[in-house]
Amino acid sequence: xxxxxxxxxxxxxxxxxxxxxxxxxxxxxxxxxxxxxxxxxxxxxxxxxxxxxxxxxxxxxxxxxxxxxxxxxxxxxxxxxxxxxxxxxxxxxxxxxxxxxxxxxxxxxxxxxxxxxxxxxxxxxxxxxxxxxxxxxxxxxxxxxxxxxxxxxxxxxxxxxxxxxxxxxxxxxxxxxxxxxxxxxxxx
Amino acid sequence: xxxxxxxxxxxxxxxxxxxxxxxxxxxxxxxxxxxxxxxxxxxxxxxxxxxxxxxxxxxxxxxxxxxxxxxxxxxxxxxxxxxxxxxxxxxxxxxxxxxxxxxxxxxxxxxxxxxxxxxxxxxxxxxxxxxxxxxxxxxxxxxxxxxxxxxxxxxxxxxxxxxxxxxxxxxxxxxxxxxxxxxxxxxxxxxxxxxxxxxxxxxxxxxxxxxxxxxxxxxxxxxxxxxxxxxxxxxxxxxxxxxxxxxxxxxxxxxxxxxxxxxxxxxxxxxxxxxxxxxxxxxxxxxxxxxxxxxxxxxxxxxxxxxxxxxxxxxxxxxxxxxxxxxxxxxxxxxxxxxxxxxxxxxxxxxxxxxxxxxxxxxxxxxxxxxxxxxxxxxxxxxxxxxxxxxxxxxxxxxxxxxxxxxxxxxxxxxxxxxxxxxxxxxxxxxxxxxxxxxxxxxxxxxxxxxxxxxxxxxxxxxxxxxxxxxxxxxxxxxxxxxxxxxxxxxxxxxxxxxxxxxxxxxxxxxxxxxxxxxxxxxxxxxxxxxxxxxxxxxxxxxxxxxxxxxxxxxxxxxxxxxxxxxxxxxxxxxxxxxxxxxxxxxxxxxxxxxxxxxxxxxxxxxxxxxxxxxxxxxxxxxxxxxxxxxxxxxxxxxxxxxxxxxxxxxxxxxxxxxxxxxxxxxxxxxxxxxxxxx
Numbered sequence: 001x002x003x004x005x006x007x008x009x010x011x012x013x014x015x016x017x018x019x020x021x022x023x024x025x026x027x028x029x030x031x032x033x034x035x036x037x038x039x040x041x042x043x044x045x046x047x048x049x050x051x052x053x054x055x056x057x058x059x060x061x062x063x064x065x066x067x068x069x070x071x072x073x074x075x076x077x078x079x080x081x082x083x084x085x086x087x088x089x090x091x092x093x094x095x096x097x098x099x100x101x102x103x104x105x106x107x108x109x110x111x112x113x114x115x116x117x118x119x120x121x122x123x124x125x126x127x128x129x130x131x132x133x134x135x136x137x138x139x140x141x142x143x144x145x146x147x148x149x150x151x152x153x154x155x156x157x158x159x160x161x162x163x164x165x166x167x168x169x170x171x172x173x174x175x176x177x178x179x180x181x182x183x184x185x186x187x188x
Numbered sequence: 189x190x191x192x193x194x195x196x197x198x199x200x201x202x203x204x205x206x207x208x209x210x211x212x213x214x215x216x217x218x219x220x221x222x223x224x225x226x227x228x229x230x231x232x233x234x235x236x237x238x239x240x241x242x243x244x245x246x247x248x249x250x251x252x253x254x255x256x257x258x259x260x261x262x263x264x265x266x267x268x269x270x271x272x273x274x275x276x277x278x279x280x281x282x283x284x285x286x287x288x289x290x291x292x293x294x295x296x297x298x299x300x301x302x303x304x305x306x307x308x309x310x311x312x313x314x315x316x317x318x319x320x321x322x323x324x325x326x327x328x329x330x331x332x333x334x335x336x337x338x339x340x341x342x343x344x345x346x347x348x349x350x351x352x353x354x355x356x357x358x359x360x361x362x363x364x365x366x367x368x369x370x371x372x373x374x375x376x377x378x379x380x381x382x383x384x385x386x387x388x389x390x391x392x393x394x395x396x397x398x399x400x401x402x403x404x405x406x407x408x409x410x411x412x413x414x415x416x417x418x419x420x421x422x423x424x425x426x427x428x429x430x431x432x433x434x435x436x437x438x439x440x441x442x443x444x445x446x447x448x449x450x451x452x453x454x455x456x457x458x459x460x461x462x463x464x465x466x467x468x469x470x471x472x473x474x475x476x477x478x479x480x481x482x483x484x485x486x487x488x489x490x491x492x493x494x495x496x497x498x499x500x501x502x503x504x505x506x507x508x509x510x511x512x513x514x515x516x517x518x519x520x521x522x523x524x525x526x527x528x529x530x531x532x533x534x535x536x537x538x539x540x541x542x543x544x545x546x547x548x549x550x551x552x553x554x555x556x557x558x559x560x561x562x563x564x565x566x567x568x569x570x571x572x573x574x575x576x577x578x579x580x581x582x583x584x585x586x587x588x589x590x591x592x593x594x595x596x597x598x599x600x601x602x603x604x605x606x607x608x609x610x611x612x613x614x615x616x617x618x619x620x621x622x623x624x625x626x627x628x629x630x631x632x633x634x635x636x637x638x639x640x641x642x643x644x645x646x647x648x649x650x651x652x653x654x655x656x657x658x659x660x661x662x663x664x665x666x667x668x669x670x671x672x673x674x675x676x677x678x679x680x681x682x683x684x685x686x687x688x689x690x691x692x693x694x695x696x697x698x699x700x701x702x703x704x705x706x707x708x709x710x711x712x713x714x715x716x717x718x719x720x721x722x723x724x725x726x727x728x729x730x731x732x733x734x735x736x737x738x739x740x741x742x743x744x745x746x747x748x749x750x751x752x753x754x755x756x757x758x759x760x761x762x763x764x765x766x767x768x769x770x771x772x773x774x775x776x777x778x779x780x781x782x783x784x785x786x787x788x789x790x791x792x793x794x795x796x797x798x799x800x801x802x803x804x805x806x807x808x809x810x811x812x813x814x815x816x817x818x819x820x821x822x823x824x825x826x827x828x829x830x831x832x833x834x835x836x837x838x839x840x841x842x843x844x845x846x847x848x849x850x851x852x853x854x855x856x857x858x859x860x861x862x863x864x865x866x867x
Contacts, residue, residue, distance in 0.1 A: 112189040114189070114191055115191055115192060115195075115196075118196060118200055119196065119197075119200075122196075122197055122199060122200050130200070130203060131203065131207075134200065134203040134204045134207055135207055137191050137193065137204050137207075138204050138207035138208050138212075140191060141208070141212055141215075141216060142212065143290055144215070145215070146215055146216065146218045146219045146292065149215065149216045149219055150219045150220070151190065152190055152191065153190070153191055153192065153193040153194075153216070153219075153223075154190045154191070154192040154193070154194070154195075155193070155194065155219045155220050155222070155223050156220060156222075157220060158220050158221050158222075161220060161221065161222055
């Protein structure tokens with residue numbers, strides 16, 4: 001949704017008696033921002049599309065960048081793979097200014113990327129896309145047995161969990177003993 | 189492609205869990221202890237689910253079903269069977285997932301133990317109680333077991349006979365009838381002997397359904413069973429029994445009964461009503477809405493009968509069945525009385541004199557002026573529905589197609605939805621006039637007011653009109669006109685008075701502060717934008733319950749409040765419930781407060797609507813005078829629920845309303861114990 005559209009639509013229902021006809025609202029050019037992921041590839045995205053991300057929306061809402069300033073200062077998301085960021089940007093563009101449907105057919109299809117996508121979407125705080133992704137994750141276990149679910153969701157068995165816990169305790173104990181020895185050495 | 193759910197942030201995990209069906213959660217929970225723990229933490233005790241759990245033990249098979257919505261659809265989440273059902277399969281399949289059932293099936297040598305195990309597992313996983321119980325004669329053990337486990341009464345109960353020729357059927361059915369308690373639905377299907385009789389009581393409940401073999405139901409049973417609907421199949425009741433029952437009903441007996449259906453064992457019933465019952469023939473037809481699942485049933489009548497207090501019923505009968513369906517229509521309701529008063533001055537005078545001469549009405553008059561629409565509502569008793577009896581609207585709202593009449597008052601008036609509306613240029617004047625009209629007609633005071641922010645005038649107007657303090661005061665914000673919001677709320681808080689319930693919803697600025705006092709009252713409810721409520725406000729507001737939404741009170745403020753409370757301050761307070769604006773609250777109680785961790789659970793009954801709220805504790809605190817409180821908190825909310833140990837005795841002695849004091853503890857065996865009684 002462009003800033004122009006947004007201004008008109010939100011003003012009209014709130015004050016019907018005082019607001020002039022929406023046709024009188026002036027056209028404001030759409031502003032763009034730039035983002036890049038781990039691969040440093042820069043994506044140009046409109047402010048309207050970025051509204052889906054609560055994180056980015058919060059960052060840009062008070063910036064007032066000119067086109068040049070925005071271009072010179074892309075937002076770095078070093079913790080997000082380039083292809084994942086591309087998927088997110090595509091989704092935001094496809095859903096720019098549109099109400100999000102209950103079932104989304106424009107979801108990224110690569111299942112193997114779902115985990116990274118979920119982490120990125122959660123980080124960027126894109127509520128609707130997160131819900132769609134989580135729906136996919138929930139659908140994975142529909143009608144599956146506990147053994148199948150364990151495989152799908154990569155759940156270690158209790159025995160594996162206990163062994164890992166034992167190992168972690170052992171490691172922590174060793175580290176603590178090492179630190180104590182080092183401290184004693186320092187004291188001497 | 190696998191998805192490592194345990195490596196995702198908790199927000200994502202919660203979102204995924206919220207999208208799973210209960211059977212999927214139960215199935216996944218058996219994967220590992222860690223995953224089970226993850227699910228369990230998503231269904232904490234403090235946030236009771238709206239889900240309903242049904243326990244079934246029939247045909248030597250235990251089952252747990254869950255209903256997540258009101259549509260009645262149940263999902264089996266886990267079941268328990270006897271090992272003999274394995275039919276030669278190897279032991280490695282002892283616990284397996286049945287794809288057809290989409291849930292795990294566990295096999296036990298002792299099937300009763302198995303059923304108990306699965307019920308415990310699911311109730312623990314979702315932190316919910318058993319809502320419904322359906323058993324056959326081998327599952328009778330479950331009645332006692334459920335009652336001992338939980339304080340909450342069952343909602344539905346079904347006992348179905350699955351095998352014929354049971355020698356001790358009479359004894360078993362007698363045991364079931366004497367011990368079962370269900371608030372909504374109770375179904376019994378039993379093969380009892382011809383000599384079986386039951387002399388006890390059943391109910392109160394909504395629906396009693398004797399599925400078959402109802403030959404044991406006597407006239408006394410019909411009279412003694414307390415249910416809104418009673419259906420008996422295979423009945424041997426005679427016409428003289430039914431005449432006696434109708435006589436009892438006409439005299440005001442079985443006053444909750446709305447539907448009685450008797451299907452006879454032999455299809456030879458002949459109606460012959462005693463003359464004194466004044467049963468008259470009629471062609472009337474009425475649609476009866478069954479309470480069970482909202483079924484509609486057309487009753488064709490045939491006969492009509494009326495009770496001394498005006499309640500009418502249709503009787504429909506043939507050789508196979510007898511139906512009595514009642515309609516609780518009173519001679520004339522408050523709405524009709526107000527409308528009738530406009531017929532003429534004489535009628536109004538007659539009504540007015542009638543209500544002046546009789547003892548004061550217990551009706552509750554509500555003045556509502558919200559979104560430029562004035563209304564007078566009346567509730568004829570605490571439990572009755574609130575009905576609009578007269579309304580006032582602005583002339584500009586007048587819709588042309590509605591038939592317009594000019595009532596005796598000379599104003600343009602319409603009649604819609606059984607209620608008169610006056611249209612006036614000055615709607616405020618209209619509201620004042622309709623309130624005065626109804627007050628004068630019934631000689632009653634205003635009980636409660638519901639206003640929006642543009643109707644602040646009404647506070648002074650009501651205060652000047654009557655000595656009696658308002659019972660309820662509700663003040664809502666509206667979307668329009670948010671100018672001067674701070675000033676207006678300050679005025680409202682300083683001038684509004686209510687003895688029972690005060691609800692405030694306002695959009696005030698971040699800087700708004702109120703340094704006055706509120707109360708005494710029973711419940712103060714800050715419905716939204718409670719950021720302005722300070723520590724001093726909570727200390728100074730005199731209310732039994734205080735609920736604040738979107739609070740910004742910090743843990744250090746709460747520590748100060750707890751210190752004040754421990755020293756005997758806010759002594760009337762029984763419940764403090766804060767919902768925080770930001771979900772980042774972290775409890776950190778000062779050491780001198782002696783807050784201790786506890787697993788104690790208690791049931792708190794809210795004073796406004798009597799609804800029960802389970803406080804699961806987490807922490808406990810004690811006042812120097814011995815009064816104890818549970819503290820329940822998480823990132824979003826803080827609850828302090830006080831149990832008045834010593835106060836209880838006084839309440840009983842003085843016969844104060846029960847909602848003042850009740851706080852009972854749930855024992856391990858499910859029984860309830862009140863602190864005062866214990867001491």
